[in-house]
Amino acid sequence: MSFYDVLNRFKDFDYDSFFKQVTGAAVQKIIAKNRLSDMDYLSLLSPAAENYLEEMAQRAHRLTVQHFGKVIFLYTPLYLANYCVNQCVYCGFRADNQLERKKLTLAEVEREAKIIASTGLKHILILTGESRRQSPVSYIRECIEVLNKYFTSISIEIYPLEEVEYAGLIAAGVDGFAMYQEVYDEEIYAELHPAGPKRDFRFRLDAPERRFRTWRSVFHRRECARSWGDLCPGLR
Numbered sequence: 001m002s003f004y005d006v007l008n009r010f011k012d013f014d015y016d017s018f019f020k021q022v023t024g025a026a027v028q029k030i031i032a033k034n035r036l037s038d039m040d041y042l043s044l045l046s047p048a049a050e051n052y053l054e055e056m057a058q059r060a061h062r063l064t065v066q067h068f069g070k071v072i073f074l075y076t077p078l079y080l081a082n083y084c085v086n087q088c089v090y091c092g093f094r095a096d097n098q099l100e101r102k103k104l105t106l107a108e109v110e111r112e113a114k115i116i117a118s119t120g121l122k123h124i125l126i127l128t129g130e131s132r133r134q135s136p137v138s139y140i141r142e143c144i145e146v147l148n149k150y151f152t153s154i155s156i157e158i159y160p161l162e163e164v165e166y167a168g169l170i171a172a173g174v175d176g177f178a179m180y181q182e183v184y185d186e187e188i189y190a191e192l193h194p195a196g197p198k199r200d201f202r203f204r205l206d207a208p209e210r211r212f213r214t215w216r217s218v219f220h221r222r223e224c225a226r227s228w229g230d231l232c233p234g235l236r
């Protein structure tokens with residue numbers, strides 16, 4: 001089942017009736033649970049849950065420390081290009097806005113990388129607008145190869161890709177992904193994205209799942225290779 005199917009399940013959901021039957025006792029029980037269902041999470045958004053914000057914050061804090069420890073993840077964004085063929089109504093970079101467009105050369109990427117790395121930052125997030133002509137995947141890959149020399153972690157926040165393209169970027173060194181969906185209501189989404197490939201709600205919504213499938217298969221292959229290597233060192 002894809003996330004789109006989950007979304008559709010809630011399309012005509014009667015939130016008012018659902019929220020009315022959530023009690024404070026039910027919220028307390030949910031906060032104490034180890035595993036929460038989607039309906040549990042929804043209950044935590046009910047008016048009855050408002051009185052338990054502190055308990056929820058403490059639980060969330062405990063889980064954060066349990067999973068990540070006391071760490072702060074510092075990164076900086078680096079815009080590779082601001083060319084864009086989309087017309088998102090809320091964005092200054094949209095295609096019909098007249099502004100100076102720029103795409104970094106590989107030498108400029110390297111210069112930026114050196115300056116950023118000299119501050120001690122090890123993680124970088126690279127961004128582009130959506131223009132497969134100006135910022136094709138091959139260009140992004142070349143930039144990643146330059147950035148690999150300076151950073152231990154490279155994340156991307158670019159247009160949605162096909163699985164094979166994600167696989168190429170993971171192979172090049174990408175280990176993190178960010179993508180904003182902006183809105184999950186299909187009708188409002190269509191109003192906000194009147195033209196360009198980003199208008200395709202489903203392709204964007206499904207991008208994290210394509211990434212995850214790619215990610216899983218890449219790591220599965222790596223783990224298999226490692227296991228075989230352990231069993232048969234000659235295969236390494």
Ligand code: SF4
Pocket residue numbers: 084085086087088091092093094095128129130198
């Ligand atoms: S795709 Fe991104 S950069 Fe392009 S117009 Fe939309 S929000 Fe702006």
